[in-house]
Amino acid sequence: MFFKAKDIDLKCTHCSEITAYQKASIVCPHCGGTILQAEYDLEELVHSHWKDQLSTRYPSLWRYHELLPLFDLNHIVTLGEGWTPLIHAQRFGKLIGLDHLYIKDERQN
Template identity: 40%
Template structure:
């Protein structure tokens, strides 16, 4: 895999905590969790004022097109903890012929086949391993 500044440049993270989708309980962002105590998904919460001040669309557009482009929005705090399989950006693809065949409406699919594992699970896997390493 070729090197990416996204993997080697230390950046702040604006993840403040995780929150139970049902009860609102808070959980530390620096730990691996499964579900909340209520058995519900955990939502990521951010310092949005900090994000607005630190990130611009232009700055993001200049970075290599991989999952780690958005480092400030991910819970991995240090470069040394990043584990990557080379997760590239995966495009949304419009399917107008299928839409027409099915009678209308817009159909869009995400091409996850471009990921190293050929599956959407690649991103979750490297995030879990990176968090476990930290």
């Protein structure tokens, strides 16, 4: 199963107005607020076998497509983003007293 964009609601962080996600909605229709937080019905996702499917998918950002505002999986455009490495920062970790400090190297996106 996968969530289609129509299943995603957007909640305005300014006035809490909730509207269904639509391609053209970039502002709150109630107050004009520009920060809209996506809200998903995660219960349905949790009860599907979504977590089991993740490990079999291509290692990219799009493996989490259920949580992205997509209208059609056939229209994904990608440059291979995502799946950036975790680098063990041993010397910096020692400096601040952490034995297992890792830094996510997002520069590669």
